[in-house]
Amino acid sequence: MTYTSKNKWVDYVIFGLSVFLVFCLLFDSYIELPRLVAWIGRWHPVVLHFPIVLLLICVFLGLTGRKTRLPDGQVPRFLLTLAVIFALVTAISGFFLGKEIDTKGDLLYWHQWLGGTLALLAALWYWLEGMQLENRIYTKVLQVALIGLVLFTGHYGGMVTHGEDFLALPTEKREEKIPENPLIYKDVVGRILDNNCVSCHNPNKQKGDLLMTSLDELLKGGEVGNTIVLGNPEESEIIRRLHLPFDDEEHMPPDGKKPLDETEIRILERWIALGASDTLRLAHIGNSEPLADLVKSLMEPDPAEKWAKFPQVADSTLQNLSSDYLTIKRVAGNSNALSIDVYMPPEYDPKAVTNLRRVAENIVELDLSGLPIGKEEIALIAASKNLEWLEIDKTPVTDSETDTLRALSKLHTLKIFETAIGDKSLLVFREMSSLKSIYLWETSVSKEAVEQLKTDMPLLKVNSGIDEELRSFFIEKDSVPEI
Numbered sequence: 001m002t003y004t005s006k007n008k009w010v011d012y013v014i015f016g017l018s019v020f021l022v023f024c025l026l027f028d029s030y031i032e033l034p035r036l037v038a039w040i041g042r043w044h045p046v047v048l049h050f051p052i053v054l055l056l057i058c059v060f061l062g063l064t065g066r067k068t069r070l071p072d073g074q075v076p077r078f079l080l081t082l083a084v085i086f087a088l089v090t091a092i093s094g095f096f097l098g099k100e101i102d103t104k105g106d107l108l109y110w111h112q113w114l115g116g117t118l119a120l121l122a123a124l125w126y127w128l129e130g131m132q133l134e135n136r137i138y139t140k141v142l143q144v145a146l147i148g149l150v151l152f153t154g155h156y157g158g159m160v161t162h163g164e165d166f167l168a169l170p171t172e173k174r175e176e177k178i179p180e181n182p183l184i185y186k187d188v189v190g191r192i193l194d195n196n197c198v199s200c201h202n203p204n205k206q207k208g209d210l211l212m213t214s215l216d217e218l219l220k221g222g223e224v225g226n227t228i229v230l231g232n233p234e235e236s237e238i239i240r241r242l243h244l245p246f247d248d249e250e251h252m253p254p255d256g257k258k259p260l261d262e263t264e265i266r267i268l269e270r271w272i273a274l275g276a277s278d279t280l281r282l283a284h285i286g287n288s289e290p291l292a293d294l295v296k297s298l299m300e301p302d303p304a305e306k307w308a309k310f311p312q313v314a315d316s317t318l319q320n321l322s323s324d325y326l327t328i329k330r331v332a333g334n335s336n337a338l339s340i341d342v343y344m345p346p347e348y349d350p351k352a353v354t355n356l357r358r359v360a361e362n363i364v365e366l367d368l369s370g371l372p373i374g375k376e377e378i379a380l381i382a383a384s385k386n387l388e389w390l391e392i393d394k395t396p397v398t399d400s401e402t403d404t405l406r407a408l409s410k411l412h413t414l415k416i417f418e419t420a421i422g423d424k425s426l427l428v429f430r431e432m433s434s435l436k437s438i439y440l441w442e443t444s445v446s447k448e449a450v451e452q453l454k455t456d457m458p459l460l461k462v463n464s465g466i467d468e469e470l471r472s473f474f475i476e477k478d479s480v481p482e483i
């Protein structure tokens, strides 16, 4: 049982690399690398494929003893030498690469030690082959162990680079519906961070020493500190970075990743301004706090979804209902949501409008401006429960008709200017929670009542005719029938 060497220099190289690798693994935390050496680390993902393939071929030949003219179970020397050298170089380059990462998570730790052991066991095999052992059981055990190590090292390596779920089924971003009365941190803020930030700020890839996997970690902050300054978004590092120009190196998420949109940034700001709590719920927030509206805007179902349950309407029905003075369009492609404009014909017959009863539930936009509307038309409006946009300006409506509008729980825009409505109607509008814009110049509504409405409902846009430009724009648009 004597060691026979074919090439002394190769032995020296393998011995030297092995000792160096052991040194690296043991004294990891004391080692500082110069830049050029760190650069070698970047080759790790490229070279690592060679030892995997070469070692597996060697193990295969070793275990089966096939296709070689060597004594039972011996592996071609050249192949094994190459595999071992590559394994050692790969492990060392991996170690260099690891030095570039500030905080090593568990995954990286395991990957490093498994990979190091793998390379050293391969070197041991090389040495055992040189010993020309009679009993080959040791080499066989070693070979089986190498297969296991290759699999586990690769698995952990994959998780380091691709995230822990690398081999799990592809997971979707958190797109599930925000629940009723959400917790602001868990259901809204957490979701924004999960979808945009956590991929780089988690225990395995803790960029900038910052973890975003829990509120405690987030508040603890990162390297620079001041990640979140409670009550003070302007001072918070996290907000500062979101506002930087996209090409700024410090902008988050970094170049190439989808930036947060304005609503998402504002939500983070207001949440920090209110104290970055994890118990705050939407219902706790007053309506005058912008966060309430911002969160609600994320909760709105997308149009296609909200109209999906509408009754079917056939194209032929639409054709029957439409005329030279009445146009019907489907909103958004082939949805069952309808947009209807009615114009004043030389001789008006309410029937044109009352016929629309058949499709009342499908109407989301209705323009009756300038028509001499009466009871029947008002009944149609009341039946159109899904209305989101209604124009009844320049019509004979009064306070007694506006009461029916109360039933329109989805109405967000109401044009009712140049009508005889008075302050009483404002009491109705006040209760319509989905109302966002209202146009009411040249009505009998008093200035004081308008001011009161504006103060009480800061989120409602009240256009009361002060803005002449806006006014002429609407008059122009509304009085020209497009026949």
Ligand code: HEC
Pocket (backbone or CB within 6 Å): 193, 196, 197, 198, 199, 200, 201, 207, 208, 209, 210, 221, 222, 223, 224, 225, 227, 237, 238, 241, 249, 250, 252, 253, 254, 257, 260
């Ligand atoms: C592609 C990876 C990546 C993504 C995604 C990412 N970051 Fe970072 N982040 C980094 C890196 C790298 C650093 C450290 C370098 C630096 O300070 O710019 C960092 C640092 C930070 C820091 C500074 C930590 C400190 O105290 O030093 C903050 C704050 C931060 N990120 C916030 C975010 C936010 C918020 C998001 C999501 C909108 C996000 N990051 C998404 C890679 C990422």
